[in-house]
Amino acid sequence: MPVKEWISSFQIAAIVGICKNAGKTTLLNHIIKSDPHHRYGVMSTGIDGEDTDTVFKHSKPKLILPAGSVYISDKIGLDEQSGNLEILGYAPGSHANRKLWLVKAIIPVQTRITGPSSVKLQVSCCKALKKAGAERILIDGSLDRKSIALSSKVDALFLAIGAGYGNLEALKTELRRILFLKGIPQSTDLSHYQQSRLIELDSVALKIGNRWRSTGISSIIGSEAALRKLVQDSPKAAIYIPGAITDNGYSKLQSLFNGRSLIIRHPENIKLSLPKLESLLNASDIQTLIPHRIKGIALNSWAPGMHQKDAELFRAEVRSSFPGLNLIDTMELI
Known part of the structure; x- marks a missing residue:
C-alpha cells in the first residue's frame, strides 16, 4: 500500500x-x-x-x-x-x-x-x-x-x-x-458518557447491572486475590482494566477471565507473550475503549x-x- x-x-x-x-x-x-x-x-x-x-x-x-x-x-x-x-x-x-x-x-x-x-x-x-x-x-x-x-x-x-x-x-x-x-474491536455497548468516564478512570471497575463501579484497585498486578474476591461476588460482572495485563497476572487470573467480558483502555495495555495473548483472546470477550x-x-x-x-x-x-x-x-x- x-x-x-x-x-x-x-x-x-x-x-x-x-x-x-x-x-x-x-x-x-x-x-x-x-x-x-x-x-x-x-x-x-x-x-x-x-x-x-x-x-x-x-x-x-x-x-x-x-x-x-x-x-x-x-x-x-x-x-x-x-x-x-x-x-x-x-x-x-x-x-x-x-x-x-x-x-x-x-x-x-x-x-x-x-x-x-x-x-x-x-x-x-x-x-x-x-x-x-x-x-x-x-x-x-x-x-x-x-x-x-x-x-x-x-x-x-x-x-x-x-x-x-x-x-x-x-x-x-x-x-x-x-x-x-x-484486531481487538472497539467497544460499541457503552454510551459516550460511560466511555469518557472509563477512559479517565485509573482503577479497575466492574459492571454490575447497568452501572460501572470502581473497585479502588489501581492495578491487577499484586491485587489478584482482592480482584478475585470482588468478582466472585458478582460472577456475571464485566471487568474494565485500565492498566497492564502481564503474563504473571494473567496466569493468576486466567480462570477468572475465561468466558467473561473484559474492557481494556488500549490494546497496548496487554503485555502478554504471543501464546498467552492468543489464549486470552480465544477464552474471553475483549473490547477496547481506544482501538489500535x-x-x-x-x-x-x-x-x-x-x-x-x-x-x-x-x-x-x-x-x-x-x-x-x-x-x-x-x-x-x-
Missing part, C-alpha cells in the same frame, strides 16, 4: 517504532514529501533529528521540513536554525529548566524536533500547532503510556519496525502479536553492522511471512 493511501485522511498521526533505528525519521520525511498540499505541524514525545544516535553513535537522518511548517523546538534546534525561523512563542510544557518554542520555518530546514513529556502537555502542543496554522500534525512517538500515541486524540498510527529489534523470528513474533492487538489505529507498517531492513545482502534477505523473509501487509522498506524511500 503506497504511503499516499496511508495518509489519505487523518488530522493527528503518530509514527511509532518497536526498537531503535526503526526508520521513523525517514518515514516521517517521506510522508511530508508525499503530501505537499498540506501544511504540517510536527513534534516529538522525545527528541528527533539529532545528528548522532546516543547508543550506537552512528549518524542519523535530519528531519526535513518545507517552508511554512510549524514545529516544537528546543534551544539547540533554535540556535541551529537561527534566522530561518519565525518564533511564535513558548510551547506548552516550556519551563525554566527546559524551554520549548513553537516555531515556523521561513525556508526549508533540516532540523530537530522535540516536545513535552506528558500526554496532557502533548495534547496542548497539538492544539497550539493547529492554532498556528497546521492542517495536519505528525508526532514522533512511542508505544508507551506517557505518549500521546495511545491517546484517543490520535486518529492514525504508522508503525515502524526494524532489523534492530533482534533476530528475525523475534521480530516476526512481535509483529504477529501487534496484529492480534490491532495502525494505518500502515514500514520496515527498516538495515541495522547497525548489517551487510547489504543480509538486509535484502531480511526484507524478503519478512515480506514473505506477511504477504497481506504490503510492507514498504524505509531504505527504499531514501
Whole structure:
C-alpha cells in the first residue's frame, strides 16, 4: 500500500517504532514529501533529528521540513536554525529548566524536533500547532503510556519496525502479536458518557447491572486475590482494566477471565507473550475503549553492522511471512 493511501485522511498521526533505528525519521520525511498540499505541524514525545544516535553513535537522518511548517523546538534546534525561523512563542510544557518554542520555518530546514513529556502537555502542543496554522500534525512517538500515541486524540498510527529489534523470528513474533492487538474491536455497548468516564478512570471497575463501579484497585498486578474476591461476588460482572495485563497476572487470573467480558483502555495495555495473548483472546470477550489505529507498517531492513545482502534477505523473509501487509522498506524511500 503506497504511503499516499496511508495518509489519505487523518488530522493527528503518530509514527511509532518497536526498537531503535526503526526508520521513523525517514518515514516521517517521506510522508511530508508525499503530501505537499498540506501544511504540517510536527513534534516529538522525545527528541528527533539529532545528528548522532546516543547508543550506537552512528549518524542519523535530519528531519526535513518545507517552508511554512510549524514545529516544537528546543534551544539547540533554535540556535541551529537561527534566522530561518519565525518564533511564535513558548510551547506548552516550556519551563525554566527546559524551554520549548513553537516555531515556523521561513525556508526549508533540516532540523530537530522535540516536545513535552506528558500526554496532557502533548495534547496542548497539538492544539497550539493547529492554532498556528497546521492542517495536519505528525508526532514522533512511542508505544508507551506517557505518549500521546495511545491517546484517543490520535486518529492514525504508522508503525515502524526494524532489523534492530533482534533476530528475525523475534521480530516476526512481535509483529504477529501487534496484529492480534490491532484486531481487538472497539467497544460499541457503552454510551459516550460511560466511555469518557472509563477512559479517565485509573482503577479497575466492574459492571454490575447497568452501572460501572470502581473497585479502588489501581492495578491487577499484586491485587489478584482482592480482584478475585470482588468478582466472585458478582460472577456475571464485566471487568474494565485500565492498566497492564502481564503474563504473571494473567496466569493468576486466567480462570477468572475465561468466558467473561473484559474492557481494556488500549490494546497496548496487554503485555502478554504471543501464546498467552492468543489464549486470552480465544477464552474471553475483549473490547477496547481506544482501538489500535495502525494505518500502515514500514520496515527498516538495515541495522547497525548489517551487510547489504543480509538486509535484502531480511526484507524478503519478512515480506514473505506477511504477504497481506504490503510492507514498504524505509531504505527504499531514501
